[in-house]
Amino acid sequence: MVADISLEDAIDLTRTGDIWIFRGRSGPDRAIQSLTNSPVNHVGMSIVVEDMPPLMWHAELGRSLPDMWSGTFQRGVQLHDLRDAVTVWAHRYGQRGWLRQLEQPVTKDMEDKALRTVARLDGTPFPSSTQLAWRWARGRVPQVRLPWQHAPEVTGDLETAYCAEVVAVTYEAMGLLPRGRNAGWYDPGRFWSGDDLELCDGYRLAPELAVHTP
Numbered sequence: 001m002v003a004d005i006s007l008e009d010a011i012d013l014t015r016t017g018d019i020w021i022f023r024g025r026s027g028p029d030r031a032i033q034s035l036t037n038s039p040v041n042h043v044g045m046s047i048v049v050e051d052m053p054p055l056m057w058h059a060e061l062g063r064s065l066p067d068m069w070s071g072t073f074q075r076g077v078q079l080h081d082l083r084d085a086v087t088v089w090a091h092r093y094g095q096r097g098w099l100r101q102l103e104q105p106v107t108k109d110m111e112d113k114a115l116r117t118v119a120r121l122d123g124t125p126f127p128s129s130t131q132l133a134w135r136w137a138r139g140r141v142p143q144v145r146l147p148w149q150h151a152p153e154v155t156g157d158l159e160t161a162y163c164a165e166v167v168a169v170t171y172e173a174m175g176l177l178p179r180g181r182n183a184g185w186y187d188p189g190r191f192w193s194g195d196d197l198e199l200c201d202g203y204r205l206a207p208e209l210a211v212h213t214p
Helices: 007-013 027-036 082-092 108-121 129-138 163-174
Strands: 004-006 019-023 042-047 055-060 076-081 096-100 209-212
Touching: 004 007, 007 082, 007 209, 042 082, 042 108, 042 163, 055 082, 055 163, 076 082, 082 096, 108 163
Parallel strands: 004 209
Antiparallel strands: 019 042, 019 096, 042 055, 055 076, 096 209
């Protein structure tokens, strides 16, 4: 970890496509880390467009905050005020948080594709522990594709969606991740700097900035 910044500074810095990762020590946090073989247990993505406040796009079991897309309190895939989301994860859930920024800004077209993904996935339920473990294991089985078959999208219409899958689906829609991987291949640890996740078109994620939440 190369730096420690305040939440206010992180909010000022963040742009659409930046990654937020979290690590906790509770039983459920440890379970997710174990089930996904990951050093972290949660990942989300910033969405910062026009005059809207910075938003956090992610999936969680709780419904502590109003969803900014639907206007309701819901579980599963959610779009939250970023400041409120990070504060809840830091204090109510006892998580350490880090920000990883894209080293170059995304385009307006990429932002539009991110928002279309929000419209498609918002409200999708969170998977059960059994579903999560099964999808993680299945995602590591190589997919066999015949030469004339096109690479599939990372997901179609998922009945349930886990936080890392939400970020991966959105990144793929934006053109930041290649097509062809099973959604379960992605876990929060894929977006940590200790895992060498390759992005498309020269995009790279910078090292983590540890975010101090007062």
